[in-house]
Amino acid sequence: MRKEDDRFRLVQEGDREPLFVTRRRTGRVITFRVFAASVFGCICSIWFYRVTAPSEIDENRTGFVRFIWLVMLTLEIWFGLYWLVVQSLRWNPVWRFTFTDRLSRRYGNDLPTLDVFVCTADPVIEPPLMVVNTVLSVAALDYPPEKLAVYLSDDGGSELTFYALAEAAEFAGVWVPFCKRFNVEPRSPAAYLSSTANGLESSAAAKEVAELYREMAARIETATKLRRVPEEARLKYGDGFSQWDSDVTQRNHGTILQILVDGRKKNTVAIPTLVYLSREKRPQHHHHFKAGAMNALIRVSSKITCGRIILNLDCDMYSNNSKSALDALCILLDEKEGKEIAFVQFPQCYENITRNDLYGSMMRVIADVEFNGLDGNGGPLYIGTGCFHRRDVICGRKYGEVEEEESEEIQEILEPEMIKALASCTYEENSQWGKEMGLKYGCPVEDVITGLAIQCRGWKSAYLTPKKKAFLGVAPTNLHQMLVQQRRWSEGDFQILLSEYSPVWYGQGKIGLGLILGYCCYCLWAPSSVPVLVYSVLTSLCLLKGIPLFPKVSSLWFFPFGYVTVAANAYSLAEFLWCGGTFRGWWNEQRMWLYRRTSSFVFGFIDTILKKLGASESAFVITAKVAEEEAAERYEKEVMEFGVESPMFLLLGTLGMLNLFCSAAAAMGLMTSRDGQHFQTMGMQFVITGVLVVLNWPLYQGMLLRNDKGKMPVTVTVKSVVLALSACTCIAFL
Ligand SMILES: O=c1ccn([C@@H]2O[C@H](COP(=O)(O)OP(=O)(O)O[C@H]3O[C@H](CO)[C@@H](O)[C@H](O)[C@H]3O)[C@@H](O)[C@H]2O)c(=O)[nH]1
Numbered sequence: 065m066r067k068e069d070d071r072f073r074l075v076q077e078g079d080r081e082p083l084f085v086t087r088r089r090t091g092r093v094i095t096f097r098v099f100a101a102s103v104f105g106c107i108c109s110i111w112f113y114r115v116t117a118p119s120e121i122d123e124n125r126t127g128f129v130r131f132i133w134l135v136m137l138t139l140e141i142w143f144g145l146y147w148l149v150v151q152s153l154r155w156n157p158v159w160r161f162t163f164t165d166r167l168s169r170r171y172g173n174d175l176p177t178l179d180v181f182v183c184t185a186d187p188v189i190e191p192p193l194m195v196v197n198t199v200l201s202v203a204a205l206d207y208p209p210e211k212l213a214v215y216l217s218d219d220g221g222s223e224l225t226f227y228a229l230a231e232a233a234e235f236a237g238v239w240v241p242f243c244k245r246f247n248v249e250p251r252s253p254a255a256y257l258s259s260t261a262n263g264l265e266s267s268a269a270a271k272e273v274a275e276l277y278r279e280m281a282a283r284i285e286t287a288t289k290l291r292r293v294p295e296e297a298r299l300k301y302g303d304g305f306s307q308w309d310s311d312v313t314q315r316n317h318g319t320i321l322q323i324l325v326d327g328r329k330k331n332t333v334a335i336p337t338l339v340y341l342s343r344e345k346r347p348q349h350h351h352h353f354k355a356g357a358m359n360a361l362i363r364v365s366s367k368i369t370c371g372r373i374i375l376n377l378d379c380d381m382y383s384n385n386s387k388s389a390l391d392a393l394c395i396l397l398d399e400k401e402g403k404e405i406a407f408v409q410f411p412q413c414y415e416n417i418t419r420n421d422l423y424g425s426m427m428r429v430i431a432d433v434e435f436n437g438l439d440g441n442g443g444p445l446y447i448g449t450g451c452f453h454r455r456d457v458i459c460g461r462k463y464g465e466v467e468e469e470e471s472e473e474i475q476e477i478l479e480p481e482m483i484k485a486l487a488s489c490t491y492e493e494n495s496q497w498g499k500e501m502g503l504k505y506g507c508p509v510e511d512v513i514t515g516l517a518i519q520c521r522g523w524k525s526a527y528l529t530p531k532k533k534a535f536l537g538v539a540p541t542n543l544h545q546m547l548v549q550q551r552r553w554s555e556g557d558f559q560i561l562l563s564e565y566s567p568v569w570y571g572q573g574k575i576g577l578g579l580i581l582g583y584c585c586y587c588l589w590a591p592s593s594v595p596v597l598v599y600s601v602l603t604s605l606c607l608l609k610g611i612p613l614f615p616k617v618s619s620l621w622f623f624p625f626g627y628v629t630v631a632a633n634a635y636s637l638a639e640f641l642w643c644g645g646t647f648r649g650w651w652n653e654q655r656m657w658l659y660r661r662t663s664s665f666v667f668g669f670i671d672t673i674l675k676k677l678g679a680s681e682s683a684f685v686i687t688a689k690v691a692e693e694e695a696a697e698r699y700e701k702e703v704m705e706f707g708v709e710s711p712m713f714l715l716l717g718t719l720g721m722l723n724l725f726c727s728a729a730a731a732m733g734l735m736t737s738r739d740g741q742h743f744q745t746m747g748m749q750f751v752i753t754g755v756l757v758v759l760n761w762p763l764y765q766g767m768l769l770r771n772d773k774g775k776m777p778v779t780v781t782v783k784s785v786v787l788a789l790s791a792c793t794c795i796a797f798l
């Protein structure tokens with residue numbers, strides 16, 4: 065009898081196989097650690113060299129030169145320590161693999177309810193057609209439709225977006241069944257119809273769907289262009305449009321809520337519930353940007369479908385892999401390890417990246433290396449899109465507290481008017497919303513700080529990178545947008561470091577050291593601008609002035625400098641190529657590394673300090689998702705786009721010119737003197753400044769050689785040249 069029992073248990077156990085596995089690559093990690101140790105050894109000897117400053121250069125050192133060396137020492141200590149912090153991201157990477165077939169066998173259609181939140185904020189820079197494509201792609205997820213609901217939050221309060229969604233709700237009736245029947249991928253109609261490899265073009269069903277989509281798209285685009293909703297539509301969706309009174313503006317309107325498809329009514333279960341929400345906005349109330357929108361969504365949805373799992377998406381991130389929800393559930397429903405995981409983050413991938421990724425927008429290494437490293441240390445950051453949450457955790461449940469049982473029947477169906485009150489401006493007054501409940505307010509990267517707070521409540525998170533990318537969005541397509549986005553991120557991350565939720569103070573004892581360091585890598589982006597800025601200016605100016613900053617090329621002390629430089633760059637190149645990048649892509653990435661640090665992060669740093677002093681408010685500049693035609697062509701050709709006057713460009717231009725002048729002057733001096741000794745002592749500076757000049761090539765082109773609309777505005781060029789020349793002259797005669 066006992067034996068029987070055991071056998072029975074075994075079968076049961078087999079049934080309880082984990083829904084995912086976590087893998088490590090031991091060989092690679094050990095190699096990496098040995099390598100890292102060798103680099104660290106050299107970093108230490110660089111420090112030692114600076115402190116003991118060998119006598120060869122010491123002979124004729126004046127106080128001024130001594131001061132410069134002290135600055136160099138400080139910078140090198142910073143770089144060394146920052147390097148140490150960054151190693152945490154590579155120390156212990158893990159990869160997760162899911163078994164969706166086991167999930168299906170075990171749960172069938174008995175899956176938790178899932179609410180998808182899509183956020184949009186402006187019908188001009190986020191075209192309604194793009195937004196509804198995202199909505200349609202998630203509505204067609206491989207998930208039982210009666211368990212799925214899609215909410216669109218429109219911070220633009222735009223009739224156009226509502227109109228587009230109403231059209232999409234109708235089209236969904238055809239699209240969702242079509243996707244499921246033919247197992248279509250990807251499930252954004254625009255992406256599907258533009259992909260050539262769908263193999264279904266010829267079938268009658270596909271033709272019909274394509275035709276319907278084109279008609280709908282044409283109607284939406286016409287309306288968007290004319291900025292007017294067609295009269296027929298107004299009649300057809302009257303109860304929706306009636307909520308826009310004459311005085312509705314983007315910043316001033318009551319709550320607008322419309323359930324376009326209601327899955328709670330028993331007969332309409334073939335497509336998911338579809339809801340439009342534009343929360344109330346009044347000029348006298350702060351709306352807290354995307355965090356405010358998300359919190360309104362959490363409350364409103366709790367009275368409609370109350371999905372146990374929440375997927376958060378930006379309006380441009382369409383679902384490219386219909387299994388992503390099942391993948392995420394493999395983690396969240398896993399009986400053992402999954403129990404401690406609060407959210408599952410997918411990488412932010414883009415569909416509009418050119419071959420060599422001119423602006424480094426893909427952040428390949430972050431997505432393919434660093435986030436796996438974070439996962440090994442306790443979990444990736446929540447980055448605001450492509451993330452599956454447990455509803456009760458985002459609402460404040462601590463790890464270890466019991467989960468509330470899901471009530472069998474969804475609560476009584478409330479009148480829309482009662483639900484609307486949940487999205488009013490005053491609802492959150494004197495409540496924990498924005499603090500302990502929902503997404504946190506007051507930070508430009510509300511998502512990162514929210515994820516951190518969740519981890520500090522004892523939870524872990526997981527990172528999933530299925531081969532077939534889960535979601536695809538639109539990356540910034542010009543330099544200025546890219547720099548603005550990075551400025552917001554660096555500012556937000558730095559604010560977190562200084563806030564009461566700082567990973568260093570608040571996270572202490574709540575999350576592991578590895579994860580604290582991991583957060584610091586990003587939180588220190590903004591302050592890391594200062595040393596990079598000083599370093600690049602100092603090496604160039606000292607080259608001009610003939611002040612040596614590094615050991616002679618022939619001296620033994622040169623070795624650590626050379627080794628660190630070569631090894632670090634070779635490693636980063638290798639890593640980039642492993643992640644599927646090209647050599648040019650890596651080179652472009654190095655340029656963006658520099659530009660981010662010498663513009664975005666500088667401003668992010670200043671903004672944060674000003675904000676701490678109470679002198680400024682942080683803003684959320686929404687990233688544009690469309691570009692004008694000529695600019696789009698230049699993007700395709702990987703020609704760097706400047707075009708606008710911006711203080712960030714002025715800074716980049718001035719630094720670029722400074723490097724150019726200094727290296728030109730120094731090269732001329734070298735040629736006239738033919739002094740081999742001079743080259744020996746200044747060798748390293750020649751190389752650094754030379755590399756900077758080569759890296760800046762597209763900048764010089766934009767400033768001096770190009771004539772199209774995307775070149776650097778003349779005023780910026782003139783100002784940069786004047787500033788750089790005056791700096792050089794001052795230094796030369798100092
Ligand atoms: O007041 C606002 C501002 C923005 N958004 C939405 O937030 C999303 C992200 O905005 P976007 O301009 O595309 O910013 P990105 O820099 O691309 O966004 C990244 O960085 C943000 C934090 O800085 C995160 O919130 C995002 O999820 C993440 O994708 C978009 O869907 C917007 O519609 C709102 O709903 N309300």
Ligand SMILES: [Mn+2]
Nearest residue numbers: 378380538687
């Ligand atoms: Mn975006």
